[in-house]
Amino acid sequence: xxxxxxxxxxxxxxxxxxxxxxxxxxxxxxxxxxxxxxxxxxxxxxxxxxxxxxxxxxxxxxxxxxxxxxxxxxxxxxxxxxxxxxxxxxxxxxxxxxxxxxxxxxx
Amino acid sequence: xxxxxxxxxxxxxxxxxxxxxxxxxxxxxxxxxxxxxxxxxxxxxxxxxxxxxxxxxxxxxxxxxxxxxxxxxxxxxxxxxxxxxxxxxxxxxxxxxxxxxxxxxxx
Numbered sequence: 001x002x003x004x005x006x007x008x009x010x011x012x013x014x015x016x017x018x019x020x021x022x023x024x025x026x027x028x029x030x031x032x033x034x035x036x037x038x039x040x041x042x043x044x045x046x047x048x049x050x051x052x053x054x055x056x057x058x059x060x061x062x063x064x065x066x067x068x069x070x071x072x073x074x075x076x077x078x079x080x081x082x083x084x085x086x087x088x089x090x091x092x093x094x095x096x097x098x099x100x101x102x103x104x105x106x107x
Numbered sequence: 108x109x110x111x112x113x114x115x116x117x118x119x120x121x122x123x124x125x126x127x128x129x130x131x132x133x134x135x136x137x138x139x140x141x142x143x144x145x146x147x148x149x150x151x152x153x154x155x156x157x158x159x160x161x162x163x164x165x166x167x168x169x170x171x172x173x174x175x176x177x178x179x180x181x182x183x184x185x186x187x188x189x190x191x192x193x194x195x196x197x198x199x200x201x202x203x204x205x206x207x208x209x210x211x212x213x214x
Contacts, residue, residue, distance in 0.1 A: 003145075003147075003148075006130060006146065006147055007147065007148045009126070014122070016118060016121050019113075020113040020114075023202050023205060023206055026206050026209060027209040039113065040113055041110075041114045086206070089207075092203065093203060095126070095130050096199065096200060098130060099130055099192075099193070102133060102135075
C-alpha cells in the first residue's frame with residue numbers, strides 16, 4: 001500500500017460541506033448563498049464558516065453583482081481551487097482503486 | 108444536480124483518518140495498532156479515538172490474539188463496515204462523475 005496517498009489527502013476538501021461546495025461550484029460554475037444552502041442543507045452559520053475556509057485557502061472567490069437591480073453575492077472556484085480539487089478527486093480515485101482491487105482480485 | 112448525494116455522504120468515513128483506517132482494513136484484511144499508526148502517521152491518541160468511533164458504529168471489530176506467544180490486538184472490518192464503506196466509495200464515485208462530466212462535457 002502506498003501510504004502517501006492516505007497521508008496527503010487534502011483536508012480542505014475532506015469536510016462533507018466543503019466537498020459539497022466544491023462539487024457544486026465546479027460543476028455549475030457559480031452559485032449564490034441561498035442555492036448552496038438549499039443544495040447542502042446547511043445552516044447560515046455553518047455554510048458561512050465553510051465558505052470562509054475555502055476562501056482563505058484561495059480556493060473560491062466572491063463576486064458581488066446586480067441581477068435585476070438586486071445585489072447578489074456569487075461564489076465561484078479560483079483556478080487554484082479547481083486544480084487542487086481535481087487533484088483531490090484523483091487521490092480519491094486511487095483510494096477507490098486500492099479497495100476495489102482487493103474486492104475483485106481477479107479483475 | 109442530485110442534492111441527496113451531497114447530503115447523504117456517510118460522515119463516519121469522511122474524516123481523513125477514518126477513510127485511511129477503512130482503506131487499510133478493507134484492502135489488507137486485518138491490521139494491528141502499530142502498523143495503522145505508521146501507515147497513517149497518527150499519534151496514539153488520535154488513532155485510538157478514530158478507531159473508537161468506527162468500533163462504536165459497528166464498522167470494525169477488535170480481536171486479541173497470541174502471535175509468537177505475544178498478545179496482539181488486531182483490527183478488522185465487520186460485514187456492516189465493509190458494506191457501508193463500499194457504499195460510501197460508490198457515493199464518492201458519483202460525485203467524481205458529476206465533476207468530470209462538467210470538466211469534459213463532450214465525453
